[in-house]
Amino acid sequence: MISLAYRDISNSFGRYLLTGIGLGLLIGVTLTMAGVFRGMVDDGKALLRYADADIWVVQQNTLGPFAEPSSLPDNMYRGILAIDGVRQARNVAYLTLEVSHGDHSVRVMLEGTDTQQNLIPLTAGRPIMRSHYELVADERSGFKIGDRIPIHRHDYEVVGLTQGMRSPSGDPILFLPLKDAQEIQFLKDNDAVFRDRKQLETNPKLNPPNNPGLLDAVEQNLFSNHRVNTVLVQLMPGANPRQVADDIEKWLRLTAYPSDEMEEILIGQLIAMASKQIGLFLVILTIVSAAIVALTIYSMTQTKLKEIAVLKLIGTRNILISRMILLEAIGLGLIGFLTGKLAVTYWAPLFPKHIVMLPEDTFRALLITLVICILASIAGIRAALRIPPGSAIGG
Amino acid sequence: MADTNNQVAEQNIIKPAIRVENLSKTYGTGSSAVQALKDASMQVQPGEVVGLLGPSGSGKTTLLQCLGAIIDPSGGRITLGGDLLFENGWQYSDRRTLRRDRIGFIFQRPYLIPFMNATENIAFLPMLQGKSNKQAYKRAEELLDTLDIADRAAARIEQLSGGEQQRVAIARALANRPPIILADEPTAPLDSHRAMSVMQLLHEMAAKSGTAIIVVTHDENIIPVFKRLYRLRDGVLHEEAGEGRGFDYLEN
Secondary structure, three states, X not given: OOOHHHHHHHHXXXXXXXXXXXXXXXXXXXXXXXXXXXXXXXXXXXXXXXXXXXXXXXXXXXXOOOOOOOOEEOOHHHHHHOOOOEEEEEEEEEEEEEEXXXXXXXXXXXXXXXXXXXXXXXXXXXXXXXXXXXEEEXXXXXXXXXXXEEEOOEEEEEEEEEOOOEOOOOOEEEEEEHHHHHHHHHOOOHHHHHHHHHHHHOOOOOOOOOOHHXXXXXXXXXXXXXXXXXXXXXXXXXXXXXXXXXXXXHHXXXXXXXXXXXXXXXXXXXXXXXXXXXXXXXXXXXXHHXXXXXXHHHHHHHOOHHHHHHHHHOOOOXXXXXXXXXXXXXXXXXXXXXXXXXXXXXXXXXXXXXXXXXXXXXXXXXXXXXXXXXHHXXXXXXXXXXXXXXXXXXX | OHHHHHHHHHHHOOOOOEEEEEEEEEEOOHHHOEEEEEEEEEEEOOOOEEEEEOOOOOOHHHHHHHHOOOOOOOEEEEEEOOEEEEXXXXXXXXXXXXXXXXXXXXXXXXXXXXXXXXXXXXXXHHHHOXXXXXXXXXXXXXXXXXXXXXXXXXXEHHHOOHHHHXXXXXXXXXXXXXXXXXXXXXXXXXXXXXXXXXXXXXXXXHHHHOOEEEEEOOOOOOHHHOOEEEEEEOOEEEEEEOOOOOOOOOOO
16 A cells, blocks of 8 residues: 555655754744753752762851852861761852953852862862962863963963863852962952051051051951852761751851752742743744644645645545645644754754753653644544545546 | 246346436525435446536535435436345445445546556556455556557656646546446546547557446536436436537547
């Protein structure tokens, strides 16, 4: 038996293929949106993964350090270490800024941490060994080993590279010594320091003639920084994270989140708005895709109404005609899906945002595409079945 | 003995390819009812080609659709090759199969399936009937050969001329060897020379295959070639004798 769908597609393959490719680009956009959403979730989780902390300790009554600002004295970790069940505690400072190297400018998140522990997994180069002015950069920043990156007053040499280290906003992370990060975070420019010093000097209470050391002490305190954004805690085996977090909150008047609660803050709250927006875009795109497929299939049927009437008149069963329309719709969906998948594969790296395509998302997209095509073909099939065979006779 | 002789004599009489008795068709009901066919009766012998004439709205298409088992007549009787097709309803529940196996159609335009080539357009009908691909293609090749377009067998429809397309359409109508072909103005889009050539072809095919052909036409040039005509006016069918002229009468 002659396959009506195969013959019809072969007869106008160019037009069919172009329609499929057009649909594929739309599917590609839909897949990209899903990939952006997955990327945001992955970015949030990546931070938690490499931080490898059981508890995040932040300023009291804040959702810090990412959802809200959080500032702690950098000696607070000593008190935390004294809490029962705590094995290790380390200070971390985060700040986001734009850094440039030559013509290359990129938004990054700086993470100041205790570099003695060498916790960062490297893909190239070496860990930070000096106490100042060295950094490890995520590959996505575009920096290379040996690059000297000017940040505020100092140049920092890239000594190592790492991969997949991103902030919850998707910015690549630069790791550097904690002291450097603290300095960058709070360091004032020369003019501001000069003006502040002038102001202090003219204040008789801070610069009394009989106590020349007071001004130095005030200035030293004012122009240095001893604060961090969070303390990451690792627990002893068997310790209950919620119990230890409660103890930290009770005794140190801080807020402590076990890692699952921090994940909820990062994924559930920080990107909740963005994910809702992307979710809505996905729904709209899916509806638009479905409408376009339905219209395309319907139009394809409308262009051959007379032929369908003749087919019915000469005795072709409805099932053969329906199968032709259904197979053409599924074929269109498959071409569209393949085009979309290929498009995403090639254009995803061009996006500044991290795009993650999970196999289950791809499979789900294929399934949704096929379901949409099958449903869309119903409109065409209904139109075809409504044509009376007698319409082939007469004018 | 006399009864037996009569029975033998009846059996020897050639049964008409199609016999229509008191066929009527009414559209609508009550005050808005329109009677499109009024007690129409006709019969066509195997191998005969008859013309069906009538002005627009006279009921030609309705009659053709009734004969083609496309619409339901309101009353009357249709017999096809001795088999009762319609009397107080269709005697065959599956009219699609009835059309496929026993009625051929030729339209004003060829209406060939554009995504099949010439051979496939013809072979598709035997395939629908359940014939193997080999048998179906063999039948298509026979018909293409008979209709003198064997060299265009693999041509796509848009590559065929108007005349060639109409020949493929005739071949398709003959593909399942139906006892009757209903031709709805088959010469309408053709010039007089080509129209006459199609009419000649239909007569030759009818004579060769024994298929009866009813040709609906408005074409004044081809009317003289029919030996027998039916004329419809306001739903009433009249039989007339035709001139039965030769197919070259226009040139002479």
